[in-house]
Amino acid sequence: xxxxxxxxxxxxxDPLAKFRDEFVIDDADTIxxxxxxxxxxxxxxxxxxxxxxxxxxxxxxVRGWGESWMDAPARIGGKIARLLxxxxxxxxxxxxxxxxxxxxxxxxxxxxxxRKQIVSEIINFPxxxxxxxxxxxxxxxxxxxxxxxxxxxxxxPTQTVIDAIDAAHCALVTLTHTSFKSGAIYDMQAITDAAxxxxxxxxxxxxxxxxxxxxxxxxxxxDLAVGCTYKYLNGGPGAPAFLYVRRDLQAQLQNPIQxxxxxxxxxxxxFEYAPAPGMARFLVGTPPMLSLLAIEGGxxxxxxxxxxxxxxxxxxxxxYMIALYxxxxxxxxxxxxxxxxxxxxxxxxSFGHPDGLRIDRALxxxxxVIPDFRPPDNLRxxxxxxxxxxxxxxxxxxxxxxxxxxxLYEKYPKAxxxxx
Amino acid sequence: xxxxxxxxxxxxxDPLAKFRDEFVIDDADTIxxxxxxxxxxxxxxxxxxxxxxxxxxxxxxVRGWGESWMDAPARIGGKIARLLxxxxxxxxxxxxxxxxxxxxxxxxxxxxxxRKQIVSEIINFPxxxxxxxxxxxxxxxxxxxxxxxxxxxxxxPTQTVIDAIDAAHCALVTLTHTSFKSGAIYDMQAITDAAxxxxxxxxxxxxxxxxxxxxxxxxxxxDLAVGCTYKYLNGGPGAPAFLYVRRDLQAQLQNPIQxxxxxxxxxxxxFEYAPAPGMARFLVGTPPMLSLLAIEGGxxxxxxxxxxxxxxxxxxxxxYMIALYxxxxxxxxxxxxxxxxxxxxxxxxSFGHPDGLRIDRALxxxxxVIPDFRPPDNLRxxxxxxxxxxxxxxxxxxxxxxxxxxxLYEKYPKAxxxxx
Numbered sequence: 001x002x003x004x005x006x007x008x009x010x011x012x013x014d015p016l017a018k019f020r021d022e023f024v025i026d027d028a029d030t031i032x033x034x035x036x037x038x039x040x041x042x043x044x045x046x047x048x049x050x051x052x053x054x055x056x057x058x059x060x061x062v063r064g065w066g067e068s069w070m071d072a073p074a075r076i077g078g079k080i081a082r083l084l085x086x087x088x089x090x091x092x093x094x095x096x097x098x099x100x101x102x103x104x105x106x107x108x109x110x111x112x113x114x115r116k117q118i119v120s121e122i123i124n125f126p127x128x129x130x131x132x133x134x135x136x137x138x139x140x141x142x143x144x145x146x147x148x149x150x151x152x153x154x155x156x157p158t159q160t161v162i163d164a165i166d167a168a169h170c171a172l173v174t175l176t177h178t179s180f181k182s183g184a185i186y187d188m189q190a191i192t193d194a195a196x197x198x199x200x201x202x203x204x205x206x207x208x209x210x211x212x213x214x215x216x217x218x219x220x221x222x223d224l225a226v227g228c229t230y231k232y233l234n235g236g237p238g239a240p241a242f243l244y245v246r247r248d249l250q251a252q253l254q255n256p257i258q259x260x261x262x263x264x265x266x267x268x269x270x271f272e273y274a275p276a277p278g279m280a281r282f283l284v285g286t287p288p289m290l291s292l293l294a295i296e297g298g299x300x301x302x303x304x305x306x307x308x309x310x311x312x313x314x315x316x317x318x319x320y321m322i323a324l325y326x327x328x329x330x331x332x333x334x335x336x337x338x339x340x341x342x343x344x345x346x347x348x349x350s351f352g353h354p355d356g357l358r359i360d361r362a363l364x365x366x367x368x369v370i371p372d373f374r375p376p377d378n379l380r381x382x383x384x385x386x387x388x389x390x391x392x393x394x395x396x397x398x399x400x401x402x403x404x405x406x407x408l409y410e411k412y413p414k415a416x417x418x419x420x
Numbered sequence: 421x422x423x424x425x426x427x428x429x430x431x432x433x434d435p436l437a438k439f440r441d442e443f444v445i446d447d448a449d450t451i452x453x454x455x456x457x458x459x460x461x462x463x464x465x466x467x468x469x470x471x472x473x474x475x476x477x478x479x480x481x482v483r484g485w486g487e488s489w490m491d492a493p494a495r496i497g498g499k500i501a502r503l504l505x506x507x508x509x510x511x512x513x514x515x516x517x518x519x520x521x522x523x524x525x526x527x528x529x530x531x532x533x534x535r536k537q538i539v540s541e542i543i544n545f546p547x548x549x550x551x552x553x554x555x556x557x558x559x560x561x562x563x564x565x566x567x568x569x570x571x572x573x574x575x576x577p578t579q580t581v582i583d584a585i586d587a588a589h590c591a592l593v594t595l596t597h598t599s600f601k602s603g604a605i606y607d608m609q610a611i612t613d614a615a616x617x618x619x620x621x622x623x624x625x626x627x628x629x630x631x632x633x634x635x636x637x638x639x640x641x642x643d644l645a646v647g648c649t650y651k652y653l654n655g656g657p658g659a660p661a662f663l664y665v666r667r668d669l670q671a672q673l674q675n676p677i678q679x680x681x682x683x684x685x686x687x688x689x690x691f692e693y694a695p696a697p698g699m700a701r702f703l704v705g706t707p708p709m710l711s712l713l714a715i716e717g718g719x720x721x722x723x724x725x726x727x728x729x730x731x732x733x734x735x736x737x738x739x740y741m742i743a744l745y746x747x748x749x750x751x752x753x754x755x756x757x758x759x760x761x762x763x764x765x766x767x768x769x770s771f772g773h774p775d776g777l778r779i780d781r782a783l784x785x786x787x788x789v790i791p792d793f794r795p796p797d798n799l800r801x802x803x804x805x806x807x808x809x810x811x812x813x814x815x816x817x818x819x820x821x822x823x824x825x826x827x828l829y830e831k832y833p834k835a836x837x838x839x840x
Contacts, residue, residue, distance in 0.1 A: 024478040034482045041478040049710070053469060057657055058444040058461040062454045062790065069657060096705025098679035099519060106558065122691060127680035127705060130693035134678030138526065230706070237477055237489060237709035258554030259518035260547035269795050271542060273550035285516025285547060286650070288711030289657035290469070370482065375689050 003324060007390035010320070016313050019386045022301050023234070031396040033371040036208060036348045036382030039234030045297035052293045069289050073240075074279065076292070079299045080233070080242050083307055084206065084225065085216035090244050092279035093229070093292060097207055097241040098127045099257075100226040101174075103282060104243060105135050106256035108172045108201045108224060109143065111249075115171035115200070118145045119164050121156055125180045128205055132174070143171075154337050155184040155344075162194040170200040177215070178208035178346035181378050183318075183338040185213065185346055189220045196221070201249075207231060210242075211298075212314055212347035212384075214307050223249060232347065232384060234298030239291050243282055250278055259284035305386060313385035314347040317393060321349050321381065324397040332404040337378055348382040350374075358409035359400070366408055367399040423744060427810035430740070436733050439806045442721050443654070451816040453791040456628060456768045456802030459654030465717035472713045489709050493660075494699065496712070499719045500653070500662050503727055504626065504645065505636035510664050512699035513649070513712060517627055517661040518547045519677075520646040521594075523702060524663060525555050526676035528592045528621045528644060529563065531669075535591035535620070538565045539584050541576055545600045548625055552594070563591075574757050575604040575764075582614040590620040597635070598628035598766035601798050603738075603758045605633065605766055609640045616641070621669075627651060630662075631718075632734055632767035632804075634727050643669060652767065652804060654718030659711050663702055670698055679704035725806060733805035734767040737813060741769050741801065744817040752824040757798055768802040770794075778829035779820070786828055787819040 011017065023040040032040065056064040078088030094100060109118075120132055129147075136143045148164050150156045165173060173195040178185050188204065195202040203224040209215055211232030217225060225244040229235035245253060254275065255262050261283035264274045275281035302310065319342055325334065329351060337350035353359055360373035371381045383393070403409055431437060443460040452460065476484040498508030514520060529538075540552055549567070556563045568584050570576045585593060593615040598605050608624065615622040623644040629635055631652030637645060645664040649655035665673060674695065675682050681703035684694045695701035722730065739762055745754065749771060757770035773779055780793035791801045801816070823829055 024474075026479055032481060038477075038482040038484070040481065041473065046473065049469065049473060053461065053466065054444075057458075059446055061452060061460065062458040062792065063784075064458070064657060095515065095519065096679070096708075098681075098705030099515065099677060102677045102679075102704075110558070125680075126683065126689050126691070129691055130678040130680060130683060133693050134676060137674075137678075138530070138676045228706075237484060238706040238712070239710075240708055241705070254557075256554060256558045257519060257522045258550040259516070259522075260545075260550060261518075263546065263550060267795075269546050271546070271549055273553045284522075285518030285661070286648075286658040288516075288660055288708040290659075290714055291708030291711040292658070294710055364483075372482065375687075 004394055007320070007394040010316065010390040014313065016305055016309055016385055019301060019305050020389065023387045025387065030368040030370065031392045033369065033381040033383070033396055035384030035388065036231050036380065037372050038230055038237055039232060039298060039384060040387055042234050042297040042301055044300070045236070045294050048293055048297050049290065052290055072289070072292055073283060073287055076296050076299060077242055077279065079296070079303060080210070082303060083210055083215065084244060085214070085218050086244055087218065087247060089278055090247055091242055092282060093240050093242050093295065094283050094287065095240060096238070097205070097226050097228045098131055100241050100243040101128055101205065102131050102135065103255050103257060104203050104224045104226060104245070105132065105172065105174065107253040108203060109135070109139065111253055112171035112201065115169050116142045116144060117166045117169040117171060118143060119161065119170060119173040120145055120147050121175055122147045122149045123154070123156065123179060123181060125176050125205065125207065128174065128176060154182040155339060158187040158190050161186070161191050165194055165198045165200065167198040170195070170198050172201050172203060174203040174205070176205040176208065178213065180208050181337065181374055182350055183346040183348045185209070185344055188216070188222060192220045192222050208346055208348070211302050211310070213311050217244060222246065229295045233295065233302065235295035236291060239295050240287060245279060245282065250281070255282050255284070257284045261285060261287070301386060310385045314383055315342045317383045317385060317388065317390060318342065318345060318347065318349050320390060321383070321393050321397065324393070325351065328397055328401040329404065334404070347384070348380050351379045351381070352377045353379065355409055358412040358414065359403055361412040362403045362409040363400060367403060369396045369399050423747070424814055427740070427814040430736065430810040434733065436725055436729055436805055439721060439725050440809065443807045445807065450788040450790065451812045453789065453801040453803070453816055455804030455808070456651050456800065457792050458650055458657055459652060459718060459804060460807055462654050462717040462721055464720070465656070465714050468713055468717050469710065472710055492709070492712055493703060493707055496716050496719060497662055497699065499716070499723060500630070502723060503630055503635065504664060505634070505638050506664055507638065507667060509698055510667055511662055512702060513660050513662050513715065514703050514707065515660060516658070517625070517646050517648045518551055520661050520663040521548055521625065522551050522555065523675050523677060524623050524644045524646060524665070525552060525592065525594065527673040528623060529555070529559065531673055532591035532621065535589050536562045536564060537586045537589040537591060538563060539581065539590060539593040540565055540567050541595055542567045542569045543574070543576065543599060543601060545596050545625065545627065548594065548596060574602040575759060578607040578610050581606070581611050585614055585618045585620065587618040590615070590618050592621050592623060594623040594625070596625040596628065598633065600628050601757065601794055601800070602770055603628070603766040603768045605629070605764055608636070608642060612640045612642050628766055628768070631722050633731050637664060642666065649715045653715065653722065655715035656711060659715050660708060665699060665702065670701070675702050675704070677704045681705060681707070721806060730805045734803055735762045737803045737805060737808065737810060738762065738765060738767065738769050740810060741803070741813050741817065744813070745771065748817055748821040749824065754824070767804070768800050771799045771801070772797045773799065775829055778832040778834060779823055781832040782823045782829040783820060787823060789816045789819050
C-alpha cells in the first residue's frame, strides 16, 4: 500500500480541511501531536484578546464587568454544553479542572451521607486521584476509595467498574471518560446506570473527551462532569475549566467553596451566604477573565466544524496511524497501548517502548515531531482533526520509524531529571 | 484656599508623575476612582500578552510550559513578596483570592485540632465571610465563628478583636487588613501578637492593602495571608491571586485541594499524593497562564516606583480629598466613612449618603467620574497614586459637588434592580 498517496488522497477530500487555516501554524514542517495536552492558538483568539485588552479592560475599565464579563462563564459554558449533549444552563466555566473536581466530589459526598465508598481507578489522571485522597483526608469520616485496576492491555473493562460498586455503601463513581494514557473510552451509559442503580452519583472527567468525541451527558442521564478547555477546545495554556451538573441536581448540591461569585444577588454584599440558583452557585471567586474569554474562539470553531465530523475524521486518522504502526513500528518492538477498536478509542494513540522517554526527546529535538511522554513508557500521539492532516501523520510516523531504525534516541539520557 | 492651584502645584512636583504614562489612559477627561476594584491596563502588559500569545502559545505550543510558564507562579509571587515584606519563597500566585482563602483556612484549622473558635469580622469582604461559613458547614465539627462588629464610625477597634480571642479555643483569627468599605487599616502587629499568644494562627486578607501601603508580614511574624492582584497591582480583570505562608509553617500545613501542581515531582505522574516542598504545595490545577502572566507588568511598575513613595503620595491625596470633602460635600449632609487619621487609612476614601447609589450613577453617566458604590450607602473613591493626579481629585470632587448641589442624581432609580 502506498501510505503517502493514501494520506494525500484523504487530505484532498477532507471536509474539515479548511479549518486548519483557523489556527496559527507558522512552521508547517513541525508535526504537532500534542493537541491533547495543549491545543493550538486559534487565529480568532487574537481578536478576542485584543478586544478584551484594549476595548474592555483598557477603555471601559471596571464597567467591563457589567458590559462584557459577568455573563461570560455561563455564555461560554452554554456553548460547551452543545459539545457535551447537555443543556446550556447545565454547564459553566470556572477555575481549574482540579478545583471543579474537588467541588463536585465534596458536593456529591455530602449529598450521599452515610455512604462511604468512592469508586475510581488506578489509571485515573493523577490530579483526580490526588484530589480524592485529599477529600478522604479532610473529611476524615471513613470514606474509602476503591480504585479499579486495568488488565494487561492497560484498559479497565466496564464490568470491572460495575462489579466494584458496593450497592449498600457507594456514594460516588468517578472516572476519566477517555483515559489519558491509553485513550480508551468508558461506556458512560452502562456505568452511569450501574452507579445510579446502586444509589450512587457519577462524576465524569471529560478532559480528554471534550472536543474530540461526541458526549451524551443528557442521554446517559449523567449526574456530574468536569473537563478541560485547553486540550481539544484550544482555549490556551491553563484556560479555566468547565463543570456540568444535571439540572435537577443543581438545587440539591452545595459548593464547598462558598465564594462571592456563587452568591445569590452578589452585589448586595450581604453577610450570610445564600447560594445562587442554577450553575452560578458553583462559581467561587473572580474569574481570570483574559484566560476565560480566550476559550470562546476555539469552542466556536468546533461548533462550526461539528463534533460528529470531527469524530469521523479522528477515527479515520487514528486508524491510519495504527496501520502505519503495524507496518513500521511494531517490527521494532513498539507496543500499542490504545484499543484497536475505534469505537473504544479517543483521539490519541499511545505507543509503548522501554525507551519511550528518549524517543520522545529525539522526536522533539531532532525530528520536529512533538508528541508527549507519560511514564513509565507511553509515547502519546494526539490527533486534533481540526488541524492535524493525514500527511502530518504520515510524516510523523515516518520520522518515528527513522528514530527507531537508526537508534537516534540513544544519545539522550534514560531518565528525566528528578525535580525534588 | 485655592484648591485647584494647590493640586496643580502638587502634581508639578510629584516624583511619581512619570508613572502615569505607564498606563493606558485614552480619555483623560474621565476620572477613574475605582482602581481599588480594577486597576488600569499597564502599557507594558500589551507586550507581555503579545509575547505569551504569539511567541509562547502560538509558536512554542506545549514547550511553553518548560520554557516560560512552569516557574511563573513562583517568579511573580517572589516579586509580590517584596511588596509584602516577605521572602520570595513565601509567596506564590494561584487561583482566586477566595480559593486561596479557603485553602489556608482549611489548612490552619487542621493545624489547630481541638480548637474550635474562628475570629473574624462582620465587615469582612463578603467572600471571606461566605468561605468561612462554608468551611464551618463542611467540617461540621463544632467550629464557630466570632464576628467582631464595628463601632458607629464603621471601624472595629484593635482591642475589640483582641478581646474576642478565646485563649483556650481560638484556632484562627482572620481579617481584611484594609477594610473594603471604610479603608480602615488594622494593627497587624498587635493582632498577630495577640492571636499567637492565644495559640491561634492569623490569616490576613491583603486585597485592599497590597500595592497601596507598605506591608510588613515578616516583621510582624504574620502566619498566613492572601490577596488580590487586579486592584492596586493592575493585573487585569480576575487575575490570579497570591498566597503567603511563613517559611517555617509551610511544611506543617496541608493544602485541602490536593491537585497535581502541588505534587512533588509532578510529571512522574505517580498515584499517591506527596506534597511538593515549599509554596508549590499550595498550587492546585493548571494555572490560567494568560491572566497570570499579565500580572507581572503592574507588579514591576510598583517595584520601580517604590511602595514607600506610593504610600506618601496616597496619604497626601486622601488628605487632599478629605479637605475637599470638608469644604464641599459635608454641607450637603455627606458623611465621611473613612478614618481621619491618615495612618489608619488605606488608599480609598468612602463617603456616606442615603442616595449613594444614585449619586454613583449620576457621576458615572453624566459626569465622567467613576467611583463605586457598596451597599448600603457607601460611595467609594479609590486613589491609585501611580496614575491618579491631584487634579483628577480636584475635578472629581468638583463634579461630585455639582451632582449634590444640582440634585442631578434624582433622575435615577433609588434601588439597584435585584438579580434573583
